[in-house]
Amino acid sequence: MSELFADYAAAARKTPAFDEMFDPGQFPRTEYGQVAAALDELNLADVTARADSMARTFLDRGVTFDFAGEERPFPLDIVPRVIAGSDWDVLERGVAQRVRALEAFLSDVYDKMAVVSDGVIPQRLITSSAHFHREVAGFAPAGGVRVHISGIDVVRDQQGTFRVLEDNVRVPSGVSYVLENRRAMAKGLPEAFGQQHIRPVEEYPRRLLAALRKTAPPGVEDPTVVVLTPGVFNSAYFEHTLLAGLMGVELVEGRDLICRGNRVYMRTTAGEQRVDVIYKRIDDEFLDPLQFRADSVLGCPGIVNAARAGMVTIANAVGNGVADDKLVYTYVPDLIRYYLGEEPIIANVDTYRLEEPDAREEVLDRLDELVVKPVDGSGGKGLVIGPDATRAELDVLRAKVLEDPRGWIAQPVLQLSTVPTMSGGQFSPRHVDLRPFAVNDGEEVWVLPGGLTRVAMKEGSLIVNSSQGGGSKDTWVVDGEVRGTAGDDGPRERPAVTVRERTSVWPIETNWQDKQSEQQQQ
């Protein structure tokens, strides 16, 4: 291997985590063959130059996230994360299964609550969720879908098995980086692309738009779709503009919208125009000051009533947060069995429900060995990793848990799998997770091949959130090498490209070019 991998084996041995690129004998796994070969050709100067050029492109294109009021480029590492096609196919089925179960769960929760009367999940658990909104109970959303877009976070444990870490069915973000990363990698590491088939990601916006249009209120001939953003200061604003741009729809803010007679309109230069589908990228609490926070200026008053009247589709539906509550997460395997009659394809991470006295007791005893998370948090907020925490932090945590056991879950510290990452002049192992994105149009759940791999840039760190110094990797689902022509079904007939030899030129003296070359030689 190249000198950039000189210390890799030693670093990898320090952690018990599963390394995705190298097997225990330090040979590259099959799916990484092409990447390893490409990286082998590079020296430090090459890698640095390419990384700089990739970062510069991101800055120029404005591929940034907003951190404390400042635009920062999202760091992209030059080593892609590769998943074998066969592994992916299983994962894909698992994600789709989970989305279907959560969809069924949500429409049940906001309707008859059969899941409660059948004793699968306790009622108090649902009604005590911070994101259970009675405002949207008792009606089926126009178009019949609640979880249009979801991001199911998965990790690989020490054995390399995929496990679901959490579900995101409110406003999952990050898909723009998947699209941009692939563009950047095609320029940054072109050598690795040629010989293998990497499943493409660029159809995502088309799939999304198709799903949004399909779930428009019934009777609308040519639905108008808009993306609703909280505005330019939101940390994911780049993603909103990218998706709106790629779908060719308007990006609206709350103040562009107006509700009248349970219909939603946007203010345009040609007067008001009817809106049929809103891809909502703001939190439920800010969506409608009539129903939720009255002081919100990000939303538009009356929008929930319009949805209740079936005049507008909101994607994702309001109130989805109850399904990605981390305590409900512990019941998802049961929900899959209950609604779909199937066994879960991807397992959960073992989780303690702190509500249950026995579990709570055990967790409080072993607080310094476990990860404790708030049930309604996102972006790694409030999460405490036991082994890394100080005594004082643990005491604060203990008090918080005792005060509100419903608000917390605990999990064993997972050694997330590692992938080589450029750091300090060489490649060393860094922990990664994976967020596959799924688009549900009511009939079919389509999973974007790959998804967003986030990587913790600090050595040994298990926190991959961009707000806490995480970066990302392009994620490739690879279907083996592209076979040569010999094994193919035979070359396909292609119309020959016509060669047009005539080029329009300004009539010049015939010996002009000869003269020029002579002059240069002199």
Next chain:
Amino acid sequence: MLSRIAESLFWIGRYVERADGTARILDVHLERLNQMPLPQQRETSRQLLGVMGSRPEQDDIDLSDLLQALAYDRTSATSIAGALGAARENARRARETVSSSVWESLNTTWYGLTQHRKDVVGTYRFCHWVVERTAMVRGLSDTTMSHDESWQFLVLGRSLERADMTARMLSTHDVHAAGLSWVNMLRCAGAYESFLRTRRASFGDQQAAEFLLLDRLFPRSIVYALSDAEKCLTQLNPAYQRVGFINDASRIVGQARTFLEFHQTRDLMSELPEHMERVQKACARASDAVSRTYFSQADELSWVGEVS
């Protein structure tokens, strides 16, 4: 298209043109200022600032204050850096509407703002760079955006600002005690060669001013810019063509243009300040009228009842 986006596009057009115009004016005047004795330099700097629309905070300002105010002050909308920052911020808000190459060139320009030395010599380079970058933005928006409504708003903003900037350019003539030579004024607008070719032998202040004010073929002349703005307004609202103008902005711009075109005078130079005043006022009023017609938003969120 969304009113908010239309407004952003209009202002991208204005700010980019403003940066361009300011850079051109600063470039030419800097050359003159450098050669003046200090007291005169201060006086001239102060007046120049006045013409460019920013009121100096203290009375005695030196060259570096002038450079700060016209080139590098990011907080002021009349400086080059401020205008380019505002253009970029507007493009960020309308990012899905402008083509990605327009956005990228504005964004790259913005990141490049800090990479210049802020002394006199550095400012020459800076002005040159700004003129180039804004030309690039204009070229990209003309060649990579559909010439639909959104582009019309962009060009409308650009044309109004251009008329305004040329008017300011001509007003700066009086700032210098001896008057800025007509050669420099024409250079300011990049009109030197065109002028020479058009006018052949008759050189002079009067002719130069006339050229920048009234020439129907030179794109940076006021009449040309105003008629561009008129065209955009017609395109944006093609409904009324038979009698009169329903549209305030069209009326204001048209009046200003025809006044210049049909005005007869023997001594253009003495009337120049008055003309310039009129053009600048017309541009400001037209801009307001456009906002009222196309960008008006409800002042704040209000709930419009269930049935109405």
